[in-house]
Amino acid sequence: MHQRLLEVTQDLDTARQALLRGYDPVRLYNLRVAMRRIRSILKQIGSEEARKLRKAWGRMASVTGPARDWDVFITSAENLLGLEAAGEFTSFNGERISVCRKSVLQMIDSDAWARHWKDWNQFLEKADEAPLDPEQAGTALAIALANALRRHKRAMKKGSDKRWHKYRIAVKEVRYVAEANTGIDGMEALVATCKPLQTLLGDWHDTVVQTRLLAELPPAEIHGELTDLIRDRKAALLSDIRSEPPLSQPEW
Numbered sequence: 232m233h234q235r236l237l238e239v240t241q242d243l244d245t246a247r248q249a250l251l252r253g254y255d256p257v258r259l260y261n262l263r264v265a266m267r268r269i270r271s272i273l274k275q276i277g278s279e280e281a282r283k284l285r286k287a288w289g290r291m292a293s294v295t296g297p298a299r300d301w302d303v304f305i306t307s308a309e310n311l312l313g314l315e316a317a318g319e320f321t322s323f324n325g326e327r328i329s330v331c332r333k334s335v336l337q338m339i340d341s342d343a344w345a346r347h348w349k350d351w352n353q354f355l356e357k358a359d360e361a362p363l364d365p366e367q368a369g370t371a372l373a374i375a376l377a378n379a380l381r382r383h384k385r386a387m388k389k390g391s392d393k394r395w396h397k398y399r400i401a402v403k404e405v406r407y408v409a410e411a412n413t414g415i416d417g418m419e420a421l422v423a424t425c426k427p428l429q430t431l432l433g434d435w436h437d438t439v440v441q442t443r444l445l446a447e448l449p450p451a452e453i454h455g456e457l458t459d460l461i462r463d464r465k466a467a468l469l470s471d472i473r474s475e476p477p478l479s480q481p482e483w
Contacts, residue, residue, distance in 0.1 A: 249261075254332050259295060259302065304441050378404070409421040
């Protein structure tokens with residue numbers, strides 16, 4: 232697990248250095264993925280220091296959320312409206328987008344980031360280099376799968392945005408637990424099972440975020456058009472999600 236932390240930390244630093252050279256949605260995506268993977272591994276470690284660092288990474292990740300939402304929204308607008316109309320949408324909201332992106336760049340180049348990075352590297356130097364414990368990994372996976380199954384049942388029963396969002400987070404946690412332990416039989420297959428489901432849930436969640444953003448934006452004809460298109464896409468994605476079976480325990 233220590234080796235996996237080192238690998239993901241390198242991925243994160245590479246993404247950060249790339250972002251500092253210039254903002255790009257793919258670079259931000261890579262940074263966010265590395266942060267999520269680090270937080271998932273820290274959750275499995277469970278020490279007090281790991282919990283504090285996990286919270287710190289969470290605070291850093293939260294700053295990147297609005298920029299990521301706009302990046303995805305721009306791509307969705309291009310797919311739904313076409314490049315010309317999407318360009319109008321992006322131009323109309325250019326100042327809002329710029330503010331969110333600048334917040335990310337300021338955060339990753341701040342004194343707060345430097346202090347956190349120092350604490351993180353000190354933690355890595357002291358981290359346990361013991362090999363993977365299949366029993367511990369199996370327990371972590373069983374907990375994550377049980378939570379995902381419980382969230383799935385609740386979402387299927389009530390179907391609110393809040394419950395489907397909690398199911399999405401649970402599926403993501405299953406995947407990251409499995410990815411942190413791919414040296415154990417069955418984990419890679421589980422990761423492969425999670426990916427398409429996580430994509431569906433992620434696309435659905437984007438429509439929820441985009442609908443909320445549109446409600447907060449000034450009235451505009453293009454915003455009204457997008458609202459109708461996104462609502463239709465949300466309904467279609469949710470129908471696909473409902474038809475997907477829940478995750479299950481892999482063969483050991």
